[in-house]
Structures are given as structure tokens and as C-alpha cells.
Amino acid sequence: MIEQPRLVMSNEEVIENIKKFNSEVALYAMGNQDISITLLVENISHYRAWYAYWDKDENKYLFAPSKYIGYQNMDAKQYAELNRSYLDGRKTEIVLANWYQTLDESSDSYEDLRTKLSDYCWNHNKSLNALFRINVLKQENEKDILEKDLVDLIYKVYLGLSSENKELVKRKIMNSL
Known part of the structure; x- marks a missing residue:
């Protein structure tokens, strides 16, 4: 029996998952046709809740969907095994709200991030879901x-x-x- 996945407990886990999602999707672009990795890429147009993280090492924003990054130790294989039955984006969005907020369309950075996310999708021959939203780290004043x-x-x-x-x-x- 498959064990129910656990939700993330810290933003550090979220960031680790965002980086892992991006590295796995990059494997597909390099010719890795593993069925699990292919599923991640094939679903890009279906993801609605995207999370943006500025990676200082790569000097760019990394994007990943809530349904992947909201669970502990997620990877493409686990995502493929659990996606239909056990993964729930509504649950992950609740826990991710501890550290992230939906970027308002009137925000100064909205258009820039929307363009970067759209380009990210197009780089994988996918379009951005019409119901997409971008979430960013909460800003503390x-x-x-x-x-x-x-x-x-x-x-x-x-x-x-x-x-x-x-x-x-x-x-x-x-x-x-």
C-alpha cells in the first residue's frame, strides 16, 4: 500500500522541491524520456498555482507548481505514482500560504514574472494555463x-x-x- 505523502514543514523544504522540480524538468530537455519526468513536463499546461523563487546561484527565477513542491521529499517518480490518488493542490496551497502569497496583478513585478513563467512554459512547448496564478515569498515590512x-x-x-x-x-x- 502506498503511504500518504506528508506536507512540507518549512520553506527550506519548499525551496529544495522547487530546485528539484526544475532539475528534473531540465533532464527532459536534455533527452531523458523517463515516464515520470515526461509526466511533469506534460502537465505544465495543467498547473495553475505556480511558485516563484529567486535562485541566487542561478541568478534567475525558478518556477514550480504547488502540487509538487508542497509535499516532503517530492520527486518525479513519487509524483507520478501519487498524482491521481494522493496529491491534493488545495492542501498544499494551504501550507504554502505560510511562506508565500499570490502576486497581485497590479504589483510592479507581476508582468515581469508572468512573462518569465510564460517563457518557461513555452521553452517546454507548453502554454500557460489560463487560470494560472503566481505566488511569491511574503514580504515583511x-x-x-x-x-x-x-x-x-x-x-x-x-x-x-x-x-x-x-x-x-x-x-x-x-x-x-
Whole structure:
């Protein structure tokens, strides 16, 4: 019996899957006709939820679909075996929303990424699905970053307090709620 795949738990796993998807699709372009890899390429026109990741090493955006990148340790063989019965893009999109957001059409980078994604599809003799959407890493504004740093600092100070002072802090917080 095939085991139900597990959803990703971190953005690092997502990035690893995006890179793997792109390397497997590249194998097809180099003549690898493995049935699993062929399935990935043949489905390019069917993928709706695309995720864009800027790869510093390759100095370009890499694209991959949610249904592939949302599961732990995904590869073409596993995707081919599980695609019809066990993989659910709705589930992966929920977990991927922890790190990514849909790029709004009014965004400055939307047209550029749409063109790059369309070119990516055309490079594999496929067209972009009419219902496509592009998801990018969530952007944190400076205020959110500063607040997170402040929370981390407060927590570290709290950990250094004596037991009595930790209790005092807890009471003060509870009284202010």
C-alpha cells in the first residue's frame, strides 16, 4: 500500500522541491524520456498555482507548481505514482500560504514574472494555463521585522530572569489583558 505523502514543514523544504522540480524538468530537455519526468513536463499546461523563487546561484527565477513542491521529499517518480490518488493542490496551497502569497496583478513585478513563467512554459512547448496564478515569498515590512526582533529580545531577557521575576512578569502580563 502506498503511504500518504506528508506536507512540507518549512520553506527550506519548499525551496529544495522547487530546485528539484526544475532539475528534473531540465533532464527532459536534455533527452531523458523517463515516464515520470515526461509526466511533469506534460502537465505544465495543467498547473495553475505556480511558485516563484529567486535562485541566487542561478541568478534567475525558478518556477514550480504547488502540487509538487508542497509535499516532503517530492520527486518525479513519487509524483507520478501519487498524482491521481494522493496529491491534493488545495492542501498544499494551504501550507504554502505560510511562506508565500499570490502576486497581485497590479504589483510592479507581476508582468515581469508572468512573462518569465510564460517563457518557461513555452521553452517546454507548453502554454500557460489560463487560470494560472503566481505566488511569491511574503514580504515583511521593516516594522514587522523590528517587532519580531524586539519580541526575541524580550524573550531572551525573560529567560535570564530569576523564577520570582518570571512570575512577576507573568502576573503583569495577565493583569494587562
